[in-house]
Amino acid sequence: MTTSAPITQDVFTIPRKLPEGGKINLVGLTRDGLRAALIAAGTPEKQSGMRTGQVWQWIYEKGVRRFDVMSNLAKDYRALLAEHFVIEVPEVVTKQVSEDGTRKYLVRIAGGHEVEVVYIPETDRGTLCISSQVGCTLTCSFCHTGTQKLVRNLTAGEIIGQVMVARDDLDEWPELSRAPRDKTRLLSNIVLMGMGEPLYNFENVRDAMKIAMDPEGISLSRRRITLSTSGVVPEIARTADEIGCMLAISFHATTDEVRDGLVPINKKWNIAVLLQALRDYPKLSNSERITFEYVMLDGVNDSDDDARRLVQLIEGIPAKINLIPFNEWPGAPYKRSSNNRIRAFADIIYHAGYASPVRKPRGEDIMAACGQLKSATERARKSRKVIEADAAPD
Known part of the structure; x- marks a missing residue:
């Protein structure tokens, strides 16, 4: 089992400076991008490979956010880094914990926008559901996120x-003064199933997942990362070639007529x-079967x-079908199928030779279940604009 992404030729530029203080955020740069940034800041090119590896490990293996604790770097070099760079991650605005242990984070990113992230603990794994866009372009009619327009x-x-x-929240970084803790990983899997369509943000998703898979950092196996797409066909083969993770398809219907209504990208x-x-x-x-998600x-x-x-449709495709009981949200136009109906559906698939697990709804009490994610940021922003307009003098 490999722990790194397929080797591809990166095309990179020196990253754009942050508006605050003009410093560059190192989080999210590829190795090549990080090396280029360090050289541009004054790192001798002959040392750049070594320095890139050192800084990379401090950020992604140890979880460090301050240059002054990077003890294997000289003090003057740490000062150089602090002069030009920052190590910043999204700000946690709120954290909710469900009765079943699911955690939902509302995190704020640049521009004041907010997205939702969900951690789902299970007996044999801990899965983090992450977002790739603020809002979504796809307007899938059963998905709460789809009711929020794409922002960026x-x-x-x-x-x-x-x-x-x-x-950070799981306290899963090693203590700097000790060897890494010998324990089961709490965050063992990533699914790109949060807000947004990952394949409409391909390059950023690819670079982020390469960081997650890098063996000298977070070090997740590519087979512990699943990317879910509604069917952006031109990018599907590219996902295998440039990311190499597992693939899930948000399928949900067996005729074009029904799928056109549920997943409008089907019209394309x-x-x-x-x-x-x-x-x-x-x-x-x-x-390495493809997972078909079916609400x-x-x-x-x-x-x-x-x-x-x-x-009949998936005949010949190594696959499993995840059946997802519909997670209702306020104003939803659909209802969840009955348990008996779901069981009957699953039995037909199972007897045809396909695994057909029924996903157990998690985090429903905090609106963290599949299809329920929707940040309130944009609605709040619109409300503020309305209030400000009403309060403005004539």
């Missing part, structure tokens, strides 16, 4: 920063085109005929 893409630093924030790349791209997926194998909507996509069509 997240940077690579804002994406990997969500992982670092969660590790329909079921047949999407499935052909999956059959051609470079990493497709029995050991169970009462009377919409949950019939026995739907289950049989689903089996």
Whole structure:
């Protein structure tokens, strides 16, 4: 099992300076980007490879945010770093903890925007669901996030920063004065299933996941990272080539007519085109199956005929089907399928030879379950504008 992303040629530029104090944030830079930034700040080129490795490990292996504690660097070099750079992650605005232990973080990024991040503890793993955009372009009708318009893409630093924030809260960085703790990892998996469509922000997602997989830092196996897409077909093969993580498809329907309504991107790349791209997926194998996510909507996509069509559609694709009981949210236009209906649907798939686990809803009491994420930031901002307009003098 490899722990690093496929080798690709990076094209990079020296990162844009932060508006606050003109310093560059090192979080989110690729190794090549970090090296370029260090050289631009005065690091001798002959030392740049070594310095890049040292700074990288302090940030991503030890979780350090201050240059003055980087004890294997000379004091004058630490001062040089502090003069030109910062190490910043998103700010945690609120943290909610569900009765089942799920944690939902509302984090603030540049521009005052906010996104949601969810940590789901289980007996054999701890999964972090992270966001790739503020809002979403896809307007999937069953998804609460889809009711919020796209504001902007997240940077690579804002994406990997969500992982670092969660590790902060879980106290999962090693103590600087001691060897790393010998214990089960609390954050063992990442899923790109939060706010946004990851493949509409491909480069930033790729760079952030390369950081997560780097063996000299956070060091997650590529097979412990799952990217979920609604079907941005041109970027699917690229995901295998440049990221190498596991792939999940937000599928949810077995006819174009129904999927057009549930997942509007289907009008651009329909079921047949999407499935052909999956059959051609470079990493497709029995050991690296594609996950089909299928939300169970009462009377919409949950019939026995739907289950049989689903089996026929994915024939020949090594796959498993995750059945997701619909997580209702205020104003949702759908209802959750009954438990009996979900079981009947799952049985048809199982007897056809596919794994068909039913996802247990987690964090529903804090609106952290699948499809429920939606930051209140943009609504609050609009409300403030209305209030300010009403209060303005005539």
